[in-house]
Structures are given as structure tokens and as C-alpha cells.
Amino acid sequence: MCKFTGEHPDLEQCYMNLGTYLSRSARYWPQDPALVSGDRTWTFAGLERSANALASALAARGLHPGDAVASVAWNRGELVETEFALYKAGLTRAPINARLGRGEITHILRYAPVRALIFDAAHREDALAAIGAAGTGRLAVPLDDEPDDAAHTVPAVAYATLLAEGDTTVPFLVDQDENEPCVLNFTSGSTGALKAAVQTVGNRLANMRKLLMSDDSRPRPGTRYLACGPITHATGMGLLAGVFGGSTTYVLPSWSPSNFLETVEKERITATFMVPAMVNMVLAHPGAERHDLSSLTSVRIGGAPISPQRLREAVEFFGPVVAQGYGLGETTSVVAGLSADEIGRAVREDPELLQSCGRASYDTEVRVVGEDGGELGPREVGEVIVRGPDCVREYWKEPELSAETFREGWVHTGDLAWMREDGYLFLVDRKKDMIISGGFNIYCTEVEAALYEHPAVQEACVVGVPDEKWGEAVRAVVVAGPGDTGVTAAELIAFCAGRLDRFKKPRAVDFVTELPHNRNGKLDRKAVREPYWAHAARRVN
Structure with a gap:
């Protein structure tokens, strides 16, 4: 929907809401499974009702567009419900890695405009302590039980109670400008203090478009996607595109090679995303070859570089369905990719290509530059910079770091690479790791x-x-x-x-x-x- 600020079309201001795509899919495929987690299945219509209920309930409790809702929990379907509810309500999502400690959770609650924290039983003590330490004005939302007034020193309401308070019948959609914050994507914190890349509504929309444009990653009815890593991060980046395309997402509650192999075989999974450490564990798992993985049509690898040898072994194990990509939290999605067909060609006739993370994806621009910022020639090592509609423009409340990383529309990644004459990008290291x-x-x-x-x-x-x-x-x-x-x-x-x-x-x-x-x-x-x-x-x- 577009609103006009004047009489002339060039003054048009466009608004949107990413939750629209769930509402539309609920009309197209109401009884088809959208989400499976444990022994529970959400149809598209059911997920739409839950998201509307949670969005309206949060609004009724005084949360307004621009406020943030954080979550800290192990993989479960309610995190997907929450994601789409926050889209619909125009609230900013602040997913917290489930492995973070109490001090880091407290930091995030103080650092971001968090008004509510959703948490599971495993994180109950840390969540309540963090809310108490962060100060007043934050609501505790336990996923697994009713609040115990004797144990609480902070305002609290159970997740199930919130759902019951909301309206399931009317799509809850708040108009948003594409430049408004949508997700605060926190870094892992392995190299310093936690910081958050501000992914906007437009960034997330661009990520969805990119996934839908790729033959290797495009979700469609009949696609069964296994989210086997944390859905709060890279594994969950494709949830919006999955709902748009009518696919089913299976959420793996906890990662292990056996859980992965058994789920792929039992549920006839067609697509998944893995980091190289997961690939290593599956390839080394005793008896892995005895599992029937013939349903897989797309295995995407990303999150870190994978060696050419491991890539060959992955193709031998999974079949000619392996693709890989390169992206960062600061780019919202993959900025360069190597398709399954390209990897197959590399195995057959172009072994150097196995070292590449691919060519620029869809509408992304990728350059390799020297210390002076000038673009380097083929096979010269320099820093990778990227730009495109999915690229972030700032870190939350970090003006100096933002000015260093985001310059003149380009994201300076800190990754060193060289580019082949035909545009394939070859990562060599992080600057700090050389x-x-x-x-x-x-x-x-x-x-x-x-x-x-x-x-x-x-x-x-x-x-x-x-x-x-x-x-x-x-x-x-x-x-x-x-x-x-x-x-x-x-x-x-x-x-x-x-x-x-x-x-x-x-x-x-x-x-x-x-x-x-x-x-x-x-x-x-x-x-x-x-x-x-x-x-x-x-x-x-």
C-alpha cells in the first residue's frame, strides 16, 4: 500500500508490512502445513491466527511500533510465531542467541529498546535476573509455564495467556516504511562486545526476493525445509521466503548428527542449511551412509568457509545438490553464491572453483579493494566490500563503528579475498586472522x-x-x-x-x-x- 504526501507521484511514500505474506499464504494454502516443531504442526491458517493474536495482545499491553521484543530460547515453533507477530505489529525483533550468558542478556536489554523478553524454561533464571538488572519497564513472557508471583520481581505474563488475550480473526498489520528497523541482528560477540546490525524492513524484503530468485534456494509448495541450526540467526533467515513460497519449515529442537540424519530420513526433508562444522560432524558420524537422504534436493552451506576437500566429500555424500554462499549479518543475506551446478562443474573440470564462494548474487554488487579504496584487478588480494538493497546501513547506537564499516553505501566486510577474471570471489581470510x-x-x-x-x-x-x-x-x-x-x-x-x-x-x-x-x-x-x-x-x- 502506498500513501501520497502530495499531488505528485514522485512524492509518493510507500508503506508495507512483511506479515502480509503470511496472511496471503493463509488464504492460498490454509490447511497446508507451514511449520512443524516436535509433535506440533501449524497450518498456514493456524500460524496466521497465532501471529495475529500475539501481535494484537502486545499492542493492547502498550507496545508500539519501534519498541523491541527480545527472545532467548532453544529452537521451537513459538519463535516462528513470534517473528511473524512482530512483523505484523511493526515491532523490532531482537533475537538473543540461546548460548549467551546472563550478563550478555542484560547488556542487550539495556542496549536495545526492549519492552518484553520471551524465554523458555531453560533460560528462566537468567532471563528474570537480566530483566531485573536492566531496570523497570520490561515484561517477562515465559513460554513454558504460568508466572509464579512468589518467584517474580518483574511484571510477567505467560505466552499462552498473551495468545488468549489477542484477536485471531482480523489480520493485524501496521504500515511501516521500508527504512524502519525490523531486526537487531547481534554478532556472536567472539571478537568483542556485542553489537547489533540494524536490518530494516527493506533489507528483509530484499533478502526474501533474493531467495525467491535463486533456483537453489527458492521455496515452493512441497518444499520441506529443515532448520537444524539456531533459527534466531542464519538458519532462520529464510523463514519469510518460506512462508511466501508455501513451503513447510521443520524446526530441529537440538542439533546432533543423528537428530539431523533421522529427521531428514523420517520427514523426507528436501532442503536444509548447514554450517561447515555441521557438515564435518555428519560426514564423520558412524553409520551416516545407512540413512536414506534421497529426498534432499538442496543442501546449502554457509556461515564460514569450507575447504575444497570437505566440499567434494559433501557432494559425494549428499549428491549433486550442494550449494554454498557467503554473507554476513551486516548484509542480511547471501551476497555471493556457488550453485549446485557450479560445484558439480568444479568437481568435474575446474578444481580451483571449489575454493570460491561464488559470484555476486542477484542485485548485490561485490568489489575487492585496496587500502586506498580503489578496485583491484583480477587475483589481487584486498578487502571485500558489498552494496545492495539487503545491506545494512548502521549498527545500533554505534556511530563510530558504523562510520568505519558502512561507507558511501558500501559495507566494508573486513574479509580479504581476490576475484577471478570471470567474477568468482575467493575468500582468503579475515583481516585480523592473517x-x-x-x-x-x-x-x-x-x-x-x-x-x-x-x-x-x-x-x-x-x-x-x-x-x-x-x-x-x-x-x-x-x-x-x-x-x-x-x-x-x-x-x-x-x-x-x-x-x-x-x-x-x-x-x-x-x-x-x-x-x-x-x-x-x-x-x-x-x-x-x-x-x-x-x-x-x-x-x-
Whole structure:
């Protein structure tokens, strides 16, 4: 719907509401399943009624467009209900990673304009303590039980009570401008204090359009999408497009390789999204090959770089249905992608392409620039910058950081890459993760890619460690494959020496039973590196 500010069409101001797409799908496919979580199924009509009820109830309790509602819970269907209710009410969503601690939850409640916090039983104590510490004016909304007045020192109402208070019969749709905040997307916090990229209504709409334009990711009636990671973050980025397209979303309550494999087989899942750590675990899972995964038509990998060897193994395991993409919270969606067909071609005839994260997606522009901001030529390493309608323009209440990251319409990603003559983008490292040894630049991901080619390596992390002579030295920290205890450090170093320039090979290898991952399932390189620098007289940053 468009409203006019004057007599002339060029003064037209357009409004929208993302919840419209759920209302429309409820008319198109009222009895089709929209959402499955545990033993409960929501039809499109049922999800529409719940979202309308929650939106109207929050409005009746005094929440206005621009206010934020936070949530902290493990995966469950009510988080999807909440997402669409907030769209409809024009409220800003502030999803909190379920692995965050009490102090970080408190920080978010103070930092963002949060008026209500929705939480599950597992987070009850931390949620109530955080609300109390953040000050007055915030409503506690427990998902699993009625509030216990004796235990509460803050205003509270059960989620089920809120739904019962609302109106299910009339679509609740508040007009919003495309530049209004829609989601505060918080970083994982692994590199410093939590900050929130402000994803607008327009950013989210652009993300939906992009997913619908892709043959690899386009949802449609009959698509059964498995959300196997946290739906508050990358795994849930496609929920709006899924509802628009009439697909069914299956929410996996907790991740494990066995849960994933059993659900895909039982529910005949057709599409899913995985981070590389998940792929590693599935490929190493005993008996994984015995599961029938033939229903899968799309397995998208993203969230972190994946080695060419793991990509080959993923194609061998899942079939020719594997695609990968590159994006950030600051870009709302994928900005570059490598389709299943392109990966298939890479396996057959263009092995270099397996190292690429793809070409610019749909209406996104991608450049590689030097220190002076000028665009670099083919195969020159520089920083990746991107722009497009899905790209964020600011961090919430962080003007200095915003000015550093968002410049003249471009998002400066902090990622180093080079671009091939035909436009394929090849990530090499984060700026802060690059190792400088004896004046040479060494990219951790390049060394890790060599390690992954060794059959005994299940997972690897390469970091720079203190070295009196060279400043930094390359060290690999490795998880050996199940049952493989014979591989030695000397063997892996020699293996890498045969595949890399001499100065790039690891100088040492440490073996561990597992590597740390951050709250979004990404390899936590900072946590691996930190012990080696804990007692260093001088740090190399």
C-alpha cells in the first residue's frame, strides 16, 4: 500500500508490512502445513491466527511500533510465531542467541529498546535476573509455564495467556516504511562486545526476493525445509521466503548428527542449511551412509568457509545438490553464491572453483579493494566490500563503528579475498586472522584447506603463534578422524609442505579431541589462538 504526501507521484511514500505474506499464504494454502516443531504442526491458517493474536495482545499491553521484543530460547515453533507477530505489529525483533550468558542478556536489554523478553524454561533464571538488572519497564513472557508471583520481581505474563488475550480473526498489520528497523541482528560477540546490525524492513524484503530468485534456494509448495541450526540467526533467515513460497519449515529442537540424519530420513526433508562444522560432524558420524537422504534436493552451506576437500566429500555424500554462499549479518543475506551446478562443474573440470564462494548474487554488487579504496584487478588480494538493497546501513547506537564499516553505501566486510577474471570471489581470510611471518602474509584458510586433504583430519584450525625470530609462526590445531590415532605432527607438516609454499607450512601441530565453536556454530579461532599469546610479551594483531 502506498500513501501520497502530495499531488505528485514522485512524492509518493510507500508503506508495507512483511506479515502480509503470511496472511496471503493463509488464504492460498490454509490447511497446508507451514511449520512443524516436535509433535506440533501449524497450518498456514493456524500460524496466521497465532501471529495475529500475539501481535494484537502486545499492542493492547502498550507496545508500539519501534519498541523491541527480545527472545532467548532453544529452537521451537513459538519463535516462528513470534517473528511473524512482530512483523505484523511493526515491532523490532531482537533475537538473543540461546548460548549467551546472563550478563550478555542484560547488556542487550539495556542496549536495545526492549519492552518484553520471551524465554523458555531453560533460560528462566537468567532471563528474570537480566530483566531485573536492566531496570523497570520490561515484561517477562515465559513460554513454558504460568508466572509464579512468589518467584517474580518483574511484571510477567505467560505466552499462552498473551495468545488468549489477542484477536485471531482480523489480520493485524501496521504500515511501516521500508527504512524502519525490523531486526537487531547481534554478532556472536567472539571478537568483542556485542553489537547489533540494524536490518530494516527493506533489507528483509530484499533478502526474501533474493531467495525467491535463486533456483537453489527458492521455496515452493512441497518444499520441506529443515532448520537444524539456531533459527534466531542464519538458519532462520529464510523463514519469510518460506512462508511466501508455501513451503513447510521443520524446526530441529537440538542439533546432533543423528537428530539431523533421522529427521531428514523420517520427514523426507528436501532442503536444509548447514554450517561447515555441521557438515564435518555428519560426514564423520558412524553409520551416516545407512540413512536414506534421497529426498534432499538442496543442501546449502554457509556461515564460514569450507575447504575444497570437505566440499567434494559433501557432494559425494549428499549428491549433486550442494550449494554454498557467503554473507554476513551486516548484509542480511547471501551476497555471493556457488550453485549446485557450479560445484558439480568444479568437481568435474575446474578444481580451483571449489575454493570460491561464488559470484555476486542477484542485485548485490561485490568489489575487492585496496587500502586506498580503489578496485583491484583480477587475483589481487584486498578487502571485500558489498552494496545492495539487503545491506545494512548502521549498527545500533554505534556511530563510530558504523562510520568505519558502512561507507558511501558500501559495507566494508573486513574479509580479504581476490576475484577471478570471470567474477568468482575467493575468500582468503579475515583481516585480523592473517598471519604475518617474516614479512610474508599467510592465510589460515589456505593452510587449513591443505590439512583437510589428509584423510586423518576431521577438523583443523590454523593460527599464528609468537615466534622470536619471525614474529609469528604457523601452528595447526587438529582433531583426528574417528578411530584414527596413528597420524603424527611430522606427517601432517610434511603433507602440507608438499602442497604449499615452504613458508606457509605449519611449524607445529597440536592434537585435540575437539575444537571450540562460537554460539553460531562457527570455528572460534580467537579461542584457539588466545592460549598461545596469553604470556607473550608482545602481541601481534
